[in-house]
Amino acid sequence: MLLVHSVESIRAAEEEAFARTEAGELMERASDALATSLLRDLGHTDGTTLLVLAGPGNNGGDALWAGARLAGRGVRVWVHAVVPGRVHPAGWAACTEAGATSVDLEGAISLMGRVDRIVDGVFGIGGHPGLTGEGLRLAEAAERSGTPVTSVDLPSGLAADGAAAHPSFRAERTVTFGSAKACQVLQPAAERCGEIDVVDIGLHWEAIGELGAPILRQWEAADVAARWPVPTCRSDKYSRGVVGVDAGSATYPGAGVLVAYGAAYAGTGMIRSLGAAEVARATLAAIPSVVTAPGRVQAWVVGSGWGDRHDGAIRLAEILDQEVPVLIDADGLRHVPDVTLSPEHLLTPHAGELARLLQVSRAEVEEDPLGHIHRAADLFGATVLLKGATQYVATPWERTVDVAVPGPGWTAQAGSGDTLSGVCGSLLAAGLPAAEAAVCGASLQALTAAAEPPLPPHALAQRFGVTLRGLLGDR
Ligand SMILES: NC(=O)C1=CN([C@@H]2O[C@H](COP(=O)(O)OP(=O)(O)OC[C@H]3O[C@@H](n4cnc5c(N)ncnc54)[C@H](O)[C@@H]3O)[C@@H](O)[C@H]2O)[C@@H](O)CC1
């Protein structure tokens, strides 16, 4: 699991570290690791060339000290001070004394495409989001040149705590210090960061109290495998979990069928299709093991494909009265402000639905997904899965948001959300807490989409077992 801290936390942890280390020690650790990474990517030192772009702050300092080390090892280094007259003085002296040649803006641009690598040490966590002027010219020229860029801490121009793709450098690799940053895991910013190397510079999160908690936990396949409920010799259909589905309608019968596909192929114990009669019939025709008679239900999936069902509010209240976990999707979400929820209830809006729930615009949600998902979880007292290219899970009153394993854009298609509801419902029925059910479900869908050719949602669901076999091995 990749832990992500906010700039505020990183600054606090750095302060704490400054107090117990020699002056310059943290920057030395950072620039050493940066130099090692550059050497690895360059492959060798003889005859290799490097252009260092150094900004006015410590980010430039890291780049300059790394440039000094490489120049000392025989790499041909050019260095450009991006803000004239404002550059890390000791780093600049070290770099030029080690043999680096200083170049002006035009000189730097003309070297791009001719050097083996570019170091983007323009701005780090102290940068204002969105490059302008000469910074932007450099970033655009670097990208046009096709020369690989290593960004120091983050691609200059991105906001470390945000998801937005501000005008910035595009890195092939980002060497980041102390902790991963939100922009490195959240789309669309993350795709500008390339490979991420997190360098331990000796920050002590436990020494800064509550600020030491990560803002994000980026899940990896192994984390999903560790949480996935695996049947044992003592399992039966009830211990594996019964999912009740009231999804779909005469207008959208497919939604209910797709929820059942998700649950069935994620390995649930039993599915009861208990919504509209035509949905139950269609579901049974597609998946013969589905039961259409009422009975014991351990978790519900409701709302997908309901349309403007007139008794939605009453039906939701009835289901909530049963006091088992409930996943509320799509058209079920419009009744959320009128009911009382708890953290075992899982809301699964996409950005548009979350915007409607919070009475803000979709653009506002997309600009600040973390702020809005926290607001929704706290306001409604429920767990929230925000769907999209990055899938976030927040629990009420918890500072850390979970991020599902990312997948390709192929799952952006009608019906993906419905099968996802079914997967998450099966995990709720198996007894996983709502946040784990949400993040494991979203991750299974993403991992499957990454491994398979493009498939419609019901066909992708049928490949879940292959992904699970790969994840779980012999378990
Ligand atoms: N603080 C520390 O303990 C450590 C910091 N490290 C490095 O230091 C970086 C943070 O350093 P700083 O706080 O000096 O900040 P930065 O080096 O990120 O840049 C901030 C400086 O640039 C100016 N600036 C920001 N945006 C600008 C813009 N658009 N146009 C013109 N000027 C702009 C700011 O006024 C400030 O002077 C980290 O990202 C990391 O690379 C590492 O050396 C590890 C240790």
Ligand SMILES: Nc1ncnc2c1ncn2[C@@H]1O[C@H](COP(=O)(O)OP(=O)(O)O)[C@@H](O)[C@H]1O
């Ligand atoms: N840009 C994207 N990249 C990857 N997956 C996406 C993207 N946008 C949406 N998705 C996927 O689409 C689903 C969202 O579905 P939703 O809009 O609720 O669909 P529907 O209601 O039609 O089933 C999520 O499961 C998510 O995985």
Ligand SMILES: [K+]
């Ligand atoms: K940078």
